[in-house]
Amino acid sequence: MNATAFLDVRDVSVVFGGLKAVNGPSFQVEQGRIHALIGPNGAGKSTTFNCISRFYTPTSGSVSFEGRELTRVSPHRMASLGIARTFQNLELFAELSVLENVLLGTHARGANTLGRLLRRPDRETEDFALHLLERVGLAGERHQPARDLDFGRQKLLELARALAIRPKLLLLDEPAAGLRNREIESLDRLLKELVARDGITVLLVEHVMQLVMSISDRITVMAFGEKIAEGTPAEIGSNARVIEAYLGKGNEKGAAHG
């Protein structure tokens, strides 16, 4: 692929102590697409994802976004580049209201000071936060503390907060984990809409194959720290190496979800 790939992950490796958790995968994410990173447990997906989100710095290799090397960008500047992420284990402000959590998300893009955002947000910022809550179906709960929402709705709130920075690239760490079927169907619709209507690019790590196969334009498959396959959902669904990796020993979670 050419040098101006939207997101370009090249030869990334991560060593923890003596363990090579990620061993040189390369892949490119095209703008305006949904790209999934899948693979059995322990394959190195989260570690790779965390290198892209700047939670980790890779031992070697590079990650570039719109031509800019991210491994040298400080983690707190990611939002200003237009990159947002959600977490597998939610990172919400439990005591703050649903609306306040989204308002705080706008701060990451430098909209306002924190105190002002919570005490007296300007009309435009508040309208935007409310609009995002409407998009994810949480406008009716805007005054409730985040902790009062059930798990599925907390995940939607986290997504709304990530959208508050108006990201170009949205990094989602297992967005469907712990959701019920109906919630997964809404998430499916929402993610497709974010790409089609808002032009957002999505990279997600996910075990729920129903979602991955439905929404992804492209899928990269990892096993034992390496990339073992890449292609469309149809290509990946019939790839013998992928099927073997999922059915192999010690991959119960991956197989169960696949």
Ligand SMILES: Nc1ncnc2c1ncn2[C@@H]1O[C@H](COP(=O)(O)OP(=O)(O)OP(=O)(O)O)[C@@H](O)[C@H]1O
């Ligand atoms: N902080 C860490 N310190 C040491 N080893 C780690 C650390 N994080 C991950 N590992 C190890 O690195 C390997 C890859 O883990 P990683 O979490 O990236 O895999 P994964 O594909 O995301 O798995 P899962 O689907 O179970 O989340 C595993 O062997 C894991 O035990």
